[in-house]
Amino acid sequence: xxxxxxxxxxxxxxxxxxxxxxxxxxxxxxxxxxxxxxxxxxxxxxxxxxxxxxxxxxxxxxxxxxxxxxxxxxxxxxxxxxxxxxxxxxxxxxxxxxxxxxxxxxxxxxxxxxxxxxxxxxxxxxxxxxxxxxxxxxxxxxxxxxxxxxxxxxxxxxxxxxxxxxxxxxxxxxxxxxxxxxxxxxxxxxxxxxxxxxxxxxx
Numbered sequence: 001x002x003x004x005x006x007x008x009x010x011x012x013x014x015x016x017x018x019x020x021x022x023x024x025x026x027x028x029x030x031x032x033x034x035x036x037x038x039x040x041x042x043x044x045x046x047x048x049x050x051x052x053x054x055x056x057x058x059x060x061x062x063x064x065x066x067x068x069x070x071x072x073x074x075x076x077x078x079x080x081x082x083x084x085x086x087x088x089x090x091x092x093x094x095x096x097x098x099x100x101x102x103x104x105x106x107x108x109x110x111x112x113x114x115x116x117x118x119x120x121x122x123x124x125x126x127x128x129x130x131x132x133x134x135x136x137x138x139x140x141x142x143x144x145x146x147x148x149x150x151x152x153x154x155x156x157x158x159x160x161x162x163x164x165x166x167x168x169x170x171x172x173x174x175x176x177x178x179x180x181x182x183x184x185x186x187x188x189x190x191x192x193x194x195x196x197x198x199x200x201x202x203x
Contacts, residue, residue, distance in 0.1 A: 003168065009054025012124035015104045018171045020178040024105075024128055025167035029146070032060045032159030034085060037150060038093040042100075048149045048158055053102030056128070059085045059109075061155040064145065075160070077145045082161070083135030086110045087127070098123040111172055111181030120175045129172035129180070141166040 001021045006014065008028035018024065031052060040046040063081040067073045087108030094116035097103040106112070107128045120126055130138070147160040173179045 008056060010056075010104055011054065012104070015124050015126050016175050018126045018174050019176065020171050020174050020180055022171040022174075023168035024171060025165055025169070026056055026105075027164055027166070028162070029055060030107075030142075030161045030163045030166060031055055031057045032062060032082070032157075032161060033057045034059060034061045034156040035090060036153045036156035037158050038090060038097070040150060040153060042093060042096050046150065050147070050149055050158060050160060052097075054104055055102075056105035056107055057097065057103055058082075058107040058161075059087050059090060060159070061085065062145075062159060064155065072144060075145045075148050077148065079139055079142045079145055079161075081135050082139045082142050084109050084130045084132070084138065087112050091116055094125075095119040095123075098125045107169060111179070114182075117173055117177065117179050117182070120173055121177055124175055126171055126175060127173035127179075128167075128169035130169055138166075 003023045004018065005025050006027065008026060008030065031050065041048065060082055062079055064077040065080050066076060067078045069076040084107065088110050091113050094106060094112055098119050104125050105128055106125065107130060109130055109132045111129065112127055141163050143162045143164050145159060146162050149158040151157045172181060
């Protein structure tokens with residue numbers, strides 16, 4: 001296990017150096033994205049003026065407060081609560097995020113599935129897991145909301161955050177075919193089978 005400090009954006013080589021159970025801390029730019037954002041990007045043909053190549057995205061729809069634009073709040077929003085949502089329902093967007101936009105890291109909770117794992121291997125990406133219920137802590141890692149695009153979808157806009165010390169985050173899926181989530185499922189199924197067998201239940 002190793003710890004990696006990344007100043008965003010990162011290269012494919014940096015991401016391929018990550019292994020499951022490593023930890024990562026991010027500095028610089030982090031993009032917030034959620035269901036509606038990706039539906040509009042990939043199903044409805046919309047585009048973004050942001051360059052996501054080499055960057056990380058976090059599955060979030062933050063709670064924000066409109067404020068007058070200033071040096072501290074350049075986009076006219078102050079972050080109140082930047083929490084992470086469950087990733088599984090956004091499984092189908094992993095490959096296009098990496099393929100079309102060059103995203104390297106996806107942050108969320110609960111993990112992703114087999115096609116995402118394959119995409120990470122083919123295209124050079126990884127999934128960074130965050131513990132559910134840590135939104136208050138996450139928000140302290142966000143220095144500012146620097147910009148926002150697709151803001152008619154608010155709060156599922158495409159957010160550009162400036163972050164410092166965002167982490168440590170756990171590498172839950174890497175580009176070498178390893179997934180903590182697949183391992184947990186496998187172990188749980190084995191224990192279930194053993195428990196049922198001890199009770200004489202045939203499966």
